[in-house]
Amino acid sequence: MEQSSTAPGATADRDRSPSPPTRRVIDIVSLLATEPEPIPVAVLADRLDIARATATAVLAELDSAGWVVRVPQRGYRIGAALTGLTDPPLPHGVGDILAALTTRTGCGATLSRIDPDRLTVLDVRHGPDRVVPGIPVGHRIPLQFPAGASVMPWRSAAEQNTWLTAAPEVERRTASALLSLVRERGVALFRPRADDTGLVDLLADLLTAAGTELLQSNLRTRVLRQLAELTARPFTRAELDSDTVLPLSYLAAPVFDASGTAAYEVQLGPLRASTTKDERDGYIAAVRDAANALTAASKPGH
Known part of the structure; x- marks a missing residue:
């Protein structure tokens, strides 16, 4: 059986987190920040072991804030507002x-x-x-x-x-x-x-x-x-x-x-x-x- 592709420690961190919704945002941003290519919502949800609807909702908010950018037909990547923080x-x-x-x-x-x-x-x-x-x-x-x-x-x-x-x-x-x-x-x-x-x-x-x-x-x-x-x-x-x-x-x-x-x-x-x-x-x-x-x-x- 294929092993889970969940990001190491992501589920455990959420279980211990005093604010699981905040932890999901952190996990999503952290994952996108380490990937050079856009990630589809389905892949992101699978890797973080979260519901696709949850991932979609979080990404929509991050997109409106400019923290992530939706690339049509490819998924999401880190946006200019977040990279601009550096x-x-x-x-x-x-x-x-x-x-x-x-x-x-x-x-x-x-x-x-x-x-x-x-x-x-x-x-x-x-x-x-x-x-x-x-x-x-x-x-x-x-x-x-x-x-x-x-x-x-x-x-x-x-x-x-x-x-x-x-x-x-x-x-x-x-x-x-x-x-x-x-x-x-x-x-x-x-x-x-x-x-x-x-x-x-x-x-x-x-x-x-x-x-x-x-x-x-x-x-x-x-x-x-x-x-x-x-x-x-x-x-x-x-x-x-x-x-x-x-x-x-x-x-x-x-x-x-x-x-x-x-x-x-x-x-x-x-x-x-x-x-x-x-x-x-x-x-x-x-x-x-x-x-x-x-x-x-x-x-x-x-």
């Missing part, structure tokens, strides 16, 4: 720099890592009057227009081309113009459409009042997706230079790592229905200063 630690001064930015502007700020396929929030600092709506540490979004616009002018031509071609066809000319403008000004600014400003204020106030951690995950995702869609119109060159009072959603600037790669972006979220040119220029100066400080903190010996 990335070099951020400089110790990151929190202080972001906190100083929020104090200077009164707005919430984030620092995100920009990978070829996604943006991952690494640190969040809430402003004194409004939290960063809906964005928790670890939040990930696909890297496609307009996400990552502040770093894209300094990324490879291949990454730029992928980013541009992934944009909706009606937005590609806007996306291309945005890259030129960001390279010139060193910052990306976004605004809602004029008729969306009131709804943006309402959604942001609701998220602030409820607290992002208190919202159910699926509801937070839906509200955040809607808010992103409403606030993602890039400023044009004419608008940046205009003296007109304009709404302002977010602005972001690139942060360069020790190798000189635009690996991160610092983002500020005023989410204001109206700003003067002087106010916008103040926000631009503040986020640039923070980005420069973060870049300096990334250099060896800092």
